Amino acid sequence: MGSSTLHIDLGALAQNWRVLDAKSAANVETAAVVKADGYGTGAGKAARALARAGAKTFFVAAAEEGIDVRNAVGPSPRVCVFSGHMAGDTDMIADMQLIPMLNSLDQITRHFELLPKHPFGVQLDTGMNRLGLEANEWDAVRDLVMAANPVLIMSHLACADEPDHPMNAQQLAEFHKMTDGLDVPRALSATGGILLGPDYHFDLTRPGIGLYGGLPFEDAAPVVRVECPVIQIRDVPAGETVGYGNTWTAEVPSRVATVSAGYADGITRQISNKSVLFDGDTPCPLIGRVSMDLITVDVTHLDQTPRSLDLLCAHQTVDDLAEIGGTIGYEILTSLGRRYNRRYRT
Missing domain, CATH: 3.20.20.10 (Alanine racemase)
Incomplete structure (x- = not known):
């Protein structure tokens, strides 16, 4: 993976x-x-x-x-x-x-x-x-x-x-x-x-x-971006469910991307079925529960098959994600785990 x-x-x-x-x-x-x-x-x-x-x-x-x-x-x-x-x-x-x-x-x-x-x-x-x-x-x-x-x-x-x-x-x-x-x-x-x-x-x-890049400094430039690789794309028929606990059901035939990230990487389960990931500028709903190593995302509306999706980016800051998850940006940042490949830009 x-x-x-x-x-x-x-x-x-x-x-x-x-x-x-x-x-x-x-x-x-x-x-x-x-x-x-x-x-x-x-x-x-x-x-x-x-x-x-x-x-x-x-x-x-x-x-x-x-x-x-x-x-x-x-x-x-x-x-x-x-x-x-x-x-x-x-x-x-x-x-x-x-x-x-x-x-x-x-x-x-x-x-x-x-x-x-x-x-x-x-x-x-x-x-x-x-x-x-x-x-x-x-x-x-x-x-x-x-x-x-x-x-x-x-x-x-x-x-x-x-x-x-x-x-x-x-x-x-x-x-x-x-x-x-x-x-x-x-x-x-x-x-x-x-x-x-x-x-x-x-x-x-x-x-x-x-x-x-966190509040209360509203003018801060974004410092971190989390890019999640797509491991698999599958077609899910209407009426089938995705993820643990059957918390999301496809209302129409859907394309679902499974990406490599989860709560072992510091991504709280509290954003399950609430947050989005981004393909460039296009939001893609996170569906189902965040699991230990995987997140599932609805990409039915995309014209192409994405190689990766961004969880943190200019369109969704650490504080945006924290608000969705009922926490604060500090916790989002400091929870990011050791499994990430860290790439630095100067």
Whole structure:
């Protein structure tokens, strides 16, 4: 069975970074988030393309992810770790010159004891209640931490993709309260925060999903295309069914293409009988259930027999597919599996 192909446009990725960099306020550094294997695009290749575009700071979720990024971009760029300094990560942080964003009193103690001269940042909780020091904890250790010269203090917005949500202003005010007057670079905004405007930009922004073509960055250029090869075409008489569970019945004599892709490739079963694939500009309904390795598509209306059909493309973005499947573009991108042939275009 031929695998589907994930086409990745590194030029579009770099262009999205440039546009978001231009939207960041003057004298603000624009970093790049390349966690989750570069949102499914390949962290090493994504990081190299972004470094060529001008990114000098990268963020990953865990120290293990930092290895590929460090190997890809070389020794100069900063590679920061959102999860901080976890137990067992000390050698990796030191050897790969990673910068942990310390999230707790335990992490601060661990880092100061084991890597006392190694660069670090601090993450504060401004209301999301996920990662970071709460206000009372920060008050207790702020002077000690500041004496060790952190390279960055950051927090994370919970509702930045909803510009009018009151949580945005609430977190902004809390971040000011916790950090104003400190002589250290500050960062609050990912993609959504950049689009909220310069009040949220501080000294560094860190776009993620917008780099890869996802909302809330509506002007993003598409970065990924999923091309699914057609394995077989069959004629299905009226009244017969297709796929597991008999969920689709041919109302008229139909031509059905079976393509190589399925939920083992990160394509959710929730789009069964709802989505379309594309032959060029022509939509072709997905019929029946998405199975582990296969999808069936109605191509009765096509004049020719397609060799492949596109699931993700300019006509159907990751967010379009996510809406159909009741999820978000992040999940669509980061679920794309290892079976894809990945082809890169610069």
